[in-house]
Amino acid sequence: MAHNVRPSGYSKFAKKQTYTRRMGTKKNRAQMLLSERGGGLSLLILVILVLPLFLANNYHYDVVVNIGINAIVVVGLNLLIGHAGQISLGHAGFFGLGAYVSAVLTARYGVHGLVALPVGALGVGILAYAIARPVLRLSGHYLAMATLGVGLIIHIVISREAWLTGGPDGMYVPPLEVMGVAVYGGPVWYWIVAGALILAVWLSLNVIDSPVGRALRGLNGSEVAAQAAGVDTTRYKVMVFVLSAVMAAVAGSLAAHFSEFVSPTKASFLQSILFVTMVVLGGMASTFGAVLGAVMLTLLPQVLADFADYEQVILGLIMMAVMIALPKGLVPTLTALVKRWVRRAGS
Template sequence: MRKHLGPTYVPVLIVAASIVLVSLLPLTNFQVRMATLLFIFSVVVLGKNLLMGYAGQISLGHGAFFGLGGYVVAVGAARYGLSPWLLTAGSLPIAGIVAWIIGRPILKLRGYHLAMATLAFGSIFAMFLTNAVDLTGGPDGLALDMASVRLFGMTSRWSWYWVCGLVLVVVMYLLASVLDSPTGREMRAIHDSETAAGVLGIDVAKAKLHAFVISAIFATLAGCCFVMFDRYITPHSAGILRSIEFVTMTVVGGLGSPIGSIVGAAIFVVLPQFLTVFHEYEQAILGLILIVILVLLPKGIVPSIAARLRPRRA
């Protein structure tokens, strides 16, 4: 047990140390904002990696769960004056129940059928947010009015840096705990072969559902953090493009790699800021860079680089 425990929790220590070290740098407010957004999106991608990289299931609907968390907080606080923190705590079991309800039937599908089913769920939820104008604000979105968060006399931006950094570390620890448990080993077995896992006595449907529910809760938590930090949300945050972005972050960083999840999120958070000088060609250049990365590093950035360094060590 102890032999397996070490490597599983090493990424948690690396990320925690990195968050502390980065805070010592003379960062501008914009750079602090980018780092905070990186922490938030990394939480979603970690959940996606659990589902895709370990359980081997494809979902194109996690933008809906991200939006679910954001809109529960925004609507509850803006329309009914409830505490955003209490709404965040309440949104997590709601997300788990929703994921369990929709996951039971759709996770019986495989391959592109599963992808299309989750895509349909995300599309329906985005349409609801757009059309329910009285509740969600419609296409214009909804603003969140809440008191500034200030920890130990720090500015609001630095306070959110530490809050979201702590959330990321806790999520990474929970992910490591899941992977180190019998449930995590069942998920990895399903990833290799659902048929073989079933022959070995693993309840395939149950393990897949666990991965889906956990990843949905992570995405919802990230959505709550996002709307409290940004104080504004629109249906775009829960749309299909957002779901595709989460999948791309997961694949580019590397399936089955917690550190890869953060690297993949960083590519989408940081790289576009350097491409703004190209104006209308920004998206095209970003797409070209992603294609080059996937061609040269087909397993994702972190696993591919690790695989190339391994023979040199030997």
């Protein structure tokens, strides 16, 4: 034990015990509950399990299902914008493509919905990979304009190819079938979308806590420094771009089968802006911030429906007030406040 005794007269084991006593297990448990992996995912699952008790009719289920679909998109988009620092103004294009691939394959060619969904995700992933290689060499507003162009091209193609997509009028989508039974009704779709959302959040949290996530954070901080540290920045940018596009495509397929109708508005520029705003409002680099942003911006228009003439004005004012008061977004700011309160309570 002599070699473990320090010149100050105590061992490193005693120092470790003193540090443990000083920090306290209560505080460590509180920090774990405030973490995304510790408490965040558990809280999300709890909310999903309890929420149906408060849903009184099909309208409520429709709103909640749309919240879940939007949340799946922005959880993936948050990996790209919040963690990798790569802006995309064209993700509604991937969302619309996922919806239309499922619609066309099932309605025009009789493909089973459970086959059309992964085929759409795979096709969008291949397209995103082909786009990402040249586009992600850009940065800043150049990258934003390039991704905007991609989204606009997808929207134009969907609108113009009426023989296949129905054009501006949209097209009917057959209901999803599971084991020969058509899936109808808000309660059933609630659990389908809830399961997909939990899977998307779990996947996002695992990516963030993996070496890929650390590489993305380094890339976001300084691409030059990340390259100097040996990070293959191009590879990781392409990887997260493709992953976020595939998640958007899956959400689009779910949206198409849920509503049993698709139109080019799903791939519109305004839809892309809405997705980005959800990420920023909830808090960039926060997975559950993205979910909360989807909740707010899907729910607020429903709440403000009685103010039809001033709905957009009120919505804009609310967003401005939130961003001024909470510039880092809702979840990061509120989490920082709670952690500060916990530190003060434990001291």
